[in-house]
Amino acid sequence: MAALNTGTSGTERDALGGAGLAGTGPPSAGHDLAQRGTWRPALSAFASNRVAITGLGMVIVIALFCFLGPVFYRTNQVTVQLNLATLPPGNGHPLGTDPSGYDVLGRLMLGGQSSLELGLAVSLATTIVGTLYGAIAGLAGGIVDAVMMRVVDTFLAIPSLVFLLILVNLFTPNLWIIILLITMLSWLTSARLVRGEVLTLRTREFVQAARMMGAGGWRIIVRHLVPNSIGVILVNATFTIADAILILSALSFLGLGLPPPHADWGTMLSNGLNYLFDGYWWLVYPPALILIITVVAFNMIGDAIRDSLDVRLRRR
Amino acid sequence: MTRYLAQRAGQAAVVVIGLMILTFIMIHLEPGSAARATLGVRATPGRIAIFNSTYGLNEPLYRQFVTYIDQVVHGNLGTSYSLQIPVSTLIAQRLPRDLLLLGLSTVAALLIAVPLGIYQAVKRGGVSDHVLTGASFTLYSTPDFLFAILLIALFSVQLRILPPEAPQASSVGGILADPRALVLPVVTLALVTVASYSRYMRSSAIDVLAQEYIRVARAKGLPRRLILLRHVLRNSLLPVVTMVGLSFSWIVAGAVIAEEVFNYPGMGLLFYQAATTHDFPVLLGSTLVVGVATVAGNLAADVAYGILDPRIRYGRA
Numbered sequence: 001m002a003a004l005n006t007g008t009s010g011t012e013r014d015a016l017g018g019a020g021l022a023g024t025g026p027p028s029a030g031h032d033l034a035q036r037g038t039w040r041p042a043l044s045a046f047a048s049n050r051v052a053i054t055g056l057g058m059v060i061v062i063a064l065f066c067f068l069g070p071v072f073y074r075t076n077q078v079t080v081q082l083n084l085a086t087l088p089p090g091n092g093h094p095l096g097t098d099p100s101g102y103d104v105l106g107r108l109m110l111g112g113q114s115s116l117e118l119g120l121a122v123s124l125a126t127t128i129v130g131t132l133y134g135a136i137a138g139l140a141g142g143i144v145d146a147v148m149m150r151v152v153d154t155f156l157a158i159p160s161l162v163f164l165l166i167l168v169n170l171f172t173p174n175l176w177i178i179i180l181l182i183t184m185l186s187w188l189t190s191a192r193l194v195r196g197e198v199l200t201l202r203t204r205e206f207v208q209a210a211r212m213m214g215a216g217g218w219r220i221i222v223r224h225l226v227p228n229s230i231g232v233i234l235v236n237a238t239f240t241i242a243d244a245i246l247i248l249s250a251l252s253f254l255g256l257g258l259p260p261p262h263a264d265w266g267t268m269l270s271n272g273l274n275y276l277f278d279g280y281w282w283l284v285y286p287p288a289l290i291l292i293i294t295v296v297a298f299n300m301i302g303d304a305i306r307d308s309l310d311v312r313l314r315r316r
Numbered sequence: 317m318t319r320y321l322a323q324r325a326g327q328a329a330v331v332v333i334g335l336m337i338l339t340f341i342m343i344h345l346e347p348g349s350a351a352r353a354t355l356g357v358r359a360t361p362g363r364i365a366i367f368n369s370t371y372g373l374n375e376p377l378y379r380q381f382v383t384y385i386d387q388v389v390h391g392n393l394g395t396s397y398s399l400q401i402p403v404s405t406l407i408a409q410r411l412p413r414d415l416l417l418l419g420l421s422t423v424a425a426l427l428i429a430v431p432l433g434i435y436q437a438v439k440r441g442g443v444s445d446h447v448l449t450g451a452s453f454t455l456y457s458t459p460d461f462l463f464a465i466l467l468i469a470l471f472s473v474q475l476r477i478l479p480p481e482a483p484q485a486s487s488v489g490g491i492l493a494d495p496r497a498l499v500l501p502v503v504t505l506a507l508v509t510v511a512s513y514s515r516y517m518r519s520s521a522i523d524v525l526a527q528e529y530i531r532v533a534r535a536k537g538l539p540r541r542l543i544l545l546r547h548v549l550r551n552s553l554l555p556v557v558t559m560v561g562l563s564f565s566w567i568v569a570g571a572v573i574a575e576e577v578f579n580y581p582g583m584g585l586l587f588y589q590a591a592t593t594h595d596f597p598v599l600l601g602s603t604l605v606v607g608v609a610t611v612a613g614n615l616a617a618d619v620a621y622g623i624l625d626p627r628i629r630y631g632r633a
Contacts, residue, residue, distance in 0.1 A: 150327065150330055150331060150334060151334070153327075153331045153334075154331050154334035154335050154338055155338070156610075157331055157332070157335050157565065157606070157607045157610040157611065158335065158339075158565070158569070158603060158606055158607065158610070159565055159566050159569040159606065161569075161572060162569050162572075162584075162587050162603075162606065165572070165587055165588055165591040166339070166342055166343065166587075166591045166599060167342065168591075169591045169592055169594070170342070170343075170345050170349075242457065246457070246459055249459045249461075250459060250460070250461065250573060253459070253461040253573060254572065254573070254576070254588065266459070269459065269462065270461065273461070273462070273465050276465060276469060277469070277473065288458075288462055291459070292454060292457050292458050295457035296453050296454060296457045299453055299456065299457055300453065303453075
């Protein structure tokens with residue numbers, strides 16, 4: 001802890017780290033860090049970063065709301081009840097009801113479950129595929145690398161929403177297909193980032209030493225390259241969650257999202273917008289707010305991890 | 317430089333051909349879909365067979381591809397199945413509209429984001445920096461369709477000062493003649509871009525401010541304004557230039573959501589309609605145009621690098 005100068009507030013650290021004043025840390029910093037593992041300094045930097053903790057706290061509260069909320073707040077989200085349609089907030093429905101008579105608060109919890117699940121699933125798949133692809137390309141080098149990266153360039157040459165439009169029209173969307181399609185677009189960035197890291201790592205002594213001791217390519221990737229690029233991987237993974245939630249909402253708005261009875265925040269929001277001019281504000285602002293807050297929270301975490309890694313790198 | 321450019325052009329050609337193959341495979345994943353989408357659900361098997369043979373859709377995939385490439389090389393992008401208009405005519409109608417709308421919004425975003433990022437870098441850690449960072453996070457995290465509709469609700473419905481629809485003229489001159497109608501679409505598109513550009517600008521300006529040459533400039537008594545203009549601005553523009561280069565494809569591909577909300581038929585809606593009606597020639601043609609634009613944008617960013625940063629010289633390594 002002392003190594004990262006816990007006395008400094010998060011803001012000052014941010015300013016120092018961000019300003020790139022490499023030499024300003026306490027003299028013991030570099031020495032201390034070198035003796036510890038890769039994880040603890042990064043974790044403690046993260047823990048003392050106020051932005052990171054705020055973001056993480058927001059994510060935890062929202063996850064509890066979505067997954068534990070329905071246990072305490074039971075609502076009917078299965079059968080349509082037209083006699084209860086578009087009731088304003090109050091009278092047992094704190095956020096009113098939607099045009100199908102579903103309770104909006106309960107629907108937010110249910111919709112949040114699929115939005116969060118989608119974000120996490122896309123991020124997990126993206127990270128695994130992108131990391132392996134990038135690490136293999138970077139480690140192999142030469143013609144293999146060139147071919148693998150041209151494939152990535154090809155996919156990247158088309159804006160992602162356009163690609164999604166073509167693909168989504170070919171399949172009947174369900175949650176798994178949407179996860180698969182969004183993953184097909186987002187692993188590219190992660191592959192590029194990891195390859196970039198691996199290109200610098202593979203010339204380092206510890207990788208050459210491992211290779212000299214007879215470690216195979218697979219072992220080098222899993223034991224050396226991936227753990228050492230974990231920062232870049234984590235940052236990208238958090239941003240991917242945020243982006244996936246936003247992409248799904250854009251698809252819902254274009255009518256290419258998950259079909260009803262399925263609920264997610266993006267679908268709720270874009271359906272709600274149809275009623276904005278009828279004065280049914282409770283169909284728009286609650287899903288809008290929770291969606292924006294969630295995406296902001298994940299972006300805050302990603303940004304903070306990047307900052308804390310910067311501090312670590314600069315004080316090495 | 318020439319050798320470098322030739323090498324990059326070679327890579328670019330590979331990417332564009334790869335893109336064509338990829339699109340070709342993707343749209344043929346569901347055989348017979350084009351005929352059904354164009355002729356309707358009640359089309360008889362006979363009519364579907366005629367459609368397929370007219371457009372060569374019953375040929376093997378590789379032969380269709382060769383035929384298509386041959387057409388493209390001869391400057392023919394084919395004819396839309398559903399509109400029966402040459403694809404090149406469609407693109408020529410739609411593309412200028414997007415170049416105008418997205419070009420304007422990119423310029424607007426840069427004019428706001430660059431000074432904003434430098435301001436935040438100078439004031440880093442202060443209250444205004446935190447407030448602006450929070451604001452850009454929020455802007456970046458808001459779905460653009462929500463912006464668009466809330467802006468319409470405020471400025472067109474409540475205040476009644478701006479029209480809710482983008483200019484409907486078909487020529488660029490006609491669109492420019494109606495600047496009030498351009499405000500909301502341009503603002504919608506610029507808001508999200510400002511958020512991300514200003515983040516990049518802020519972090520690169522922070523890096524530049526910590527450099528020795530800034531200290532030297534300050535030590536020799538150069539006024540702050542000149543330091544910011546001459547040294548910080550130029551040196552911290554590099555990442556933003558990359559972003560603009562990368563966004564070139566985005567400008568050409570159009571903004572399907574803004575086009576939909578503001579009823580401004582550009583490339584985005586063309587893609588969207590072509591994708592929903594399985595209009596293969598339109599999809600292939602517009603993908604080709606966007607792919608070429610992407611590659612050109614990346615190349616332009618590289619060249620701009622060399623101009624902005626004299627240390628970067630291509631072709632010597």
